[in-house]
Amino acid sequence: MKYNEITKENINEMVISFYAKILKNRDNPVSKVFVSRLGEDLNSPIWKKHTDLLTEFWSMIASKDSSYVGNPMMAHFNMGLTSEMFPMWIEMFYKTIDSFYIEPVGDIFKQRANNIAQNFKRNLGLV
Numbered sequence: 312m313k314y315n316e317i318t319k320e321n322i323n324e325m326v327i328s329f330y331a332k333i334l335k336n337r338d339n340p341v342s343k344v345f346v347s348r349l350g351e352d353l354n355s356p357i358w359k360k361h362t363d364l365l366t367e368f369w370s371m372i373a374s375k376d377s378s379y380v381g382n383p384m385m386a387h388f389n390m391g392l393t394s395e396m397f398p399m400w401i402e403m404f405y406k407t408i409d410s411f412y413i414e415p416v417g418d419i420f421k422q423r424a425n426n427i428a429q430n431f432k433r434n435l436g437l438v
Contacts (some may be wrong), residue, residue: 313413314411314412314416316416317373317374317419319366319374321411321412322370322373323362324368325411325412326362326365326366327353328407329404329407330353330361330365330400332361332403333345333403339399341399341400344391364379368381368382369420372423373419375437383427384430387435389433394435394437398436401424404420404421404424408420408421408424
C-alpha cells in the first residue's frame with residue numbers, strides 16, 4: 312500500500328529503501344560513489360548516520376520540518392560526480408518514490424529532487 316501522506320517515519324523507510332536499491336546495483340556509477348564514501352553495509356553506523364541525515368533533509372523539503380542541519384551542496388563537492396550520474400540518481404529516486412507514495416504526494420519529492428539535481432549540477436560546474 313502506498314502512502315497518501317508524508318511523515319518522518321515513511322520518509323525514513325523511503326530513504327533506506329532508496330539506498331538499498333543503490334547498493335544493490337554495484338555496477339552503477341552512483342553506487343560506486345556511495346560505496347567508496349560510506350561502505351557496502353547499509354546497517355553500519357556511518358550509513359545509519361547518513362540515512363538519518365537524509366531523513367531529516369527530506370522531512371525539511373517535503374513537510375517543512377526544521378530539524379535538518381547541514382549544507383547539502385558542500386557535501387557533494389570533491390566526490391567525483393559527473394553530469395551522467397544525475398539522471399541515474401533521479402531515475403532510481405523516482406522509482407523509489409513511486410513505490411512509496413501515491414502520485415500527488417510523490418510529486419512533491421520528484422519536483423524538489425529535480426530542482427535540487429539541477430542546482431547541484433550548476434553549482435558543481437557540470438552543466
